[in-house]
Amino acid sequence: MDASLIVSNILNPPILFFFLGMTAVLVKSDLEIPAPIPKLFSLYLLLAIGFKGGVELTKSGVTQEVVLTLLAATIMACVVPLYTFFILKLKLDTYDAAAIAATYGSISAVTFITASAFLTELNIDFDGYMVAALALMESPAIIVGLILVNLFTVDEKREFAWSEVLQEAFLNSSVFLLVGSLLIGMLTGEHGWQVLEPFTQGMFYGVLTFFLLDMGLVAARRIKDLQKTGVFLISFAILIPIVNAGIGLAIAKFINMPQGDALLFSVLCASASYIAVPAAMRMTVPEANPSLYVSTALAVTFPFNIIVGIPLYMYGINLLWR
Amino acid sequence: MDASLIVSNILNPPILFFFLGMTAVLVKSDLEIPAPIPKLFSLYLLLAIGFKGGVELTKSGVTQEVVLTLLAATIMACVVPLYTFFILKLKLDTYDAAAIAATYGSISAVTFITASAFLTELNIDFDGYMVAALALMESPAIIVGLILVNLFTVDEKREFAWSEVLQEAFLNSSVFLLVGSLLIGMLTGEHGWQVLEPFTQGMFYGVLTFFLLDMGLVAARRIKDLQKTGVFLISFAILIPIVNAGIGLAIAKFINMPQGDALLFSVLCASASYIAVPAAMRMTVPEANPSLYVSTALAVTFPFNIIVGIPLYMYGINLLWR
Amino acid sequence: MDASLIVSNILNPPILFFFLGMTAVLVKSDLEIPAPIPKLFSLYLLLAIGFKGGVELTKSGVTQEVVLTLLAATIMACVVPLYTFFILKLKLDTYDAAAIAATYGSISAVTFITASAFLTELNIDFDGYMVAALALMESPAIIVGLILVNLFTVDEKREFAWSEVLQEAFLNSSVFLLVGSLLIGMLTGEHGWQVLEPFTQGMFYGVLTFFLLDMGLVAARRIKDLQKTGVFLISFAILIPIVNAGIGLAIAKFINMPQGDALLFSVLCASASYIAVPAAMRMTVPEANPSLYVSTALAVTFPFNIIVGIPLYMYGINLLWR
Amino acid sequence: MHLVKRIEIIANSFELSKILDSLNKSGVHGHAVIRNVAGQGLREGTEDLDMTMLDNVYIIAFCMPDQLKGVVENVRPLLNKFGGTCYISDVMEIRSVKCIASL
Amino acid sequence: MHLVKRIEIIANSFELSKILDSLNKSGVHGHAVIRNVAGQGLREGTEDLDMTMLDNVYIIAFCMPDQLKGVVENVRPLLNKFGGTCYISDVMEIRSVKCIASL
Amino acid sequence: MHLVKRIEIIANSFELSKILDSLNKSGVHGHAVIRNVAGQGLREGTEDLDMTMLDNVYIIAFCMPDQLKGVVENVRPLLNKFGGTCYISDVMEIRSVKCIASL
């Protein structure tokens, strides 16, 4: 494999600051980004990426490619939690298996954003509607996970407050802000873009860098939880992203996505949620152990994807799209 | 009326994000901008608008127009709470009437800033000394309100700690930061402007957008308080701004303000304070019910002004200045 | 002396906002920058200055000048706390003397940053490796201070947890972030600079300005503590920076530093730590009175340096380098 | 001065609205909420406050002794299901005009 | 270990300096203040913390039992006028060098 | 419901990890921590929270009465050296499944 892709990925400020954050925890520095600063950064990133996607979506319009891509996204978001559930059931009980499956069926916006920065680095274009795919893929896995719990447990008292669940799945703050910003981007178009550009574009890379510094801190603090998760889950957290990305690439090739979009799509398939889904699972499946689904997604899959995964999937694209 | 002004106002990112914030509350999304981020944004906006006004004031110098404008501002800040008080007394007791009158006699910096962004959109100039008018109009209503309470109640124990009141009125953080930044802008002039420009100008529109997202959340959360305020107050909160803006426009026309300044002046007259005055009233007139004066200013008058009011007053200017 | 240097320094936005902050406290305005915003700003400033230094260090390479400068920095960081300790022992007990000596042996990053903004104003260049000097001079004084406590007290129970002390000295968040950003700047070089530039460069001056507003608040709140510190310490807090800057200038002249670097070096020698060292001292020398070492550094030396000191040392350079 | 009961509940922030509903249903309308409380997990890696929604809230409510039974009945099932702790103690209230109103 | 009194006051943040003055006047110089406390209003729309100055502070002060009367006399009028609640309870102090000094 | 002890400690934030270690060593594994607590110093100029590391933390831990002695022995030396206060009171625990586990 073309190691230069990994190296050129690693030598970017965001990734290096992610390492710096991990190092801070490992050497026990007292560096911390106090709450609610990371929250501010993540709201900013969602707003900026959604807005940009919306502006670009207006330009491209809703073509057949758009529809096909969004369809593929929805299907993957429903199918991934299904088969990962059965893999996980080999070793875990239903509650944990469903919660982890939902986590991996959903996506990580920061991974997506890091991948888009990676593409910008390489001067590879990608389409604004990939942000719509991002938004679409966040929630379905939560619903699939809960259906799985309902099917595979005999706990008769269980009755989800479905309205609350749907609320949480489709109106949680990340999905809401992302979709809202996308719509506003579509409504204001090029004109809105120009006035917001110094804020949403100029600062973007810097805020991402700062935010990944915090993600490094957060991920590293989770590493010691991995002792409890065991070898099975750690291997799962590295192998499943690769498998999912592979399936994603196959689909992308099949429906003829351009290279940039294909990378983002595979990254969406490969990434796991560590905010929205864990929050939903704590509320709806309290029997599952949060440290299992949070730690694997945050301390294994997230770093793996942004360090090795993104260039690896790009390498796959280079091979397949040649 | 020229509906295109309203539409073009509504299709701007700041207004759309304001709607997004309101929607978030209505659909019960958990979106929130955690404290103290909104505070940071409001400090930034005051600093930036004050600094810019100061820089421009240096260029224009203190001419007859400046003096006339500031005089008109001071007069409106004293007169508006007087006549609104007597209107309010028709239905409310002295405490509530005085507190609400003070609220509407004062101004909302964010409404002013939104109006200035609206003018920038339309490529209409406005003068730096309007920021001085903004600063001048914040405090007098507090004093007028307290004098009214003193005159119209027979509660002999009441004795305001006037030094504390003046302190609170003229040195509260918004007035202080605005005036301070204005002075610094005047002192550093063009040179200071250049070094601070990427920060105070480049980010301005973006921060305003983000801040209005939060204002949408805050305003919508107040809407349910309106049940308690009743029809009288709600109509008051829509009609009085129009009346005040009208009087403001008449004065502006009379002293020959340019169109941009006239809009800002009418917006100052029309807007109501939801930070400085409520804070002062809680301390000095604890008998008044905060949910009355906060909710009307925040959940009715503020949205009305930024959505309908600003383009409406602009329409009036287009008619009058023709 | 050339008063125009002082005036032109004072008429800059950052210094004026520092005054504004002090004024706010003096007139009892309720202006405050709520936590953790100042923390965010200080992290940003460290990241930006470190990153920029690293990028420039890559360009210049490690030359003889670099080595000499860093050597000089290390020596001053060890020697300053030694002789200030003996001066302080004239009036204070060992604990207080050592803690204050450590404070003045270390540095203040914000003073350094303000000086670099001052140089940029005057169009005088300075080298990226001065940031490395900044990082190098933060910690040694802590170690020297503790050794002094050990030598001059007979408290047999005292046994520092040296590993903890070294940890705190060399891995505290400011040193860690500064050095980390420096290294990342070196690794990513010109390319990384370009992508981060709108964030780390464009916003820099504005954030510094905002941060100095807060420093003005913080410094002014400390002024009343000075009653307890007495005339001796206040004079010390003004005179020692001048002496240290003088020694620094002599060394700089001796090893032929360019003018910009010489100013920064003298400012490093003259400045005192009010974050890292006080934190370390509270933990390791709890017998010392924090209000002594925090207040002198924050309420006397810091304002003195940024208002009078920086132009004064520049004036010295103008004389010596002529 | 008269005796009232102090209820203190520490629970995950996502339970907040449910707990406040329970308190309200039991007739306890006054409460104070402190957010961003780190917990036992502080030492076990669960403190990533607003990142992962695993932060706690600290809820204090003062109520009349006879309201206590209702509160316990309503709150206990929530804590059993979602985690969290609840403790009761005795305090004296300094009667103030406002407080009478709120009890 | 010896018995002291725990005073806890919840009030709007603008009362903070007045309340601390009262405590000081009553000879109680130690206190701890937690800011950004949401209140009963949380459920009634008054929680817009620093936007509208309607956030609460939670003040804890430990004092000697004989100081209590003075505190109550000084603080009660404030709470009556501006709102807020005050509760007293018994706690044991773990004597430490510093604490003796501060009491 | 059964009786437990409530330990509340207010100390400088740099002591936090040391205090939590002591609690753990004494067998008290549950705790809640509130940060950014302003202190007595609020009125004496020491409140510049995260600027100068002079902010306090407020630690609450509920424990079985028989664990108390160990806690006091372990925590007192820390407070003597670095400052801070510790108070103990009685509370009733509302037993919940989780709580039993955590005690």
Ligand SMILES: Nc1ncnc2c1ncn2[C@@H]1O[C@H](COP(=O)(O)O)[C@@H](O)[C@H]1O
């Ligand atoms: N013994 C205890 N003392 C103080 N706080 C506790 C205790 N046990 C639990 N907590 C708090 O309650 C939260 C939820 O507890 P649990 O349901 O046991 O996970 C923890 O994160 C702690 O903040």
Ligand SMILES: Nc1ncnc2c1ncn2[C@@H]1O[C@H](COP(=O)(O)O)[C@@H](O)[C@H]1O
């Ligand atoms: N019964 C109560 N229990 C706990 N906190 C209360 C209670 N009543 C009032 N509070 C708090 O005290 C604040 C002021 O109370 P009030 O003066 O009644 O509006 C409220 O916002 C609450 O945070």
Ligand SMILES: Nc1ncnc2c1ncn2[C@@H]1O[C@H](COP(=O)(O)O)[C@@H](O)[C@H]1O
């Ligand atoms: N009597 C008291 N009541 C409440 N809090 C106190 C009291 N004494 C001290 N504290 C808190 O404990 C912190 C450390 O106390 P000290 O070790 O006395 O400086 C102070 O900053 C206060 O926040």
Ligand code: NA
């Ligand atoms: Na996925």
Ligand code: NA
């Ligand atoms: Na007005």
Ligand code: NA
């Ligand atoms: Na120094």
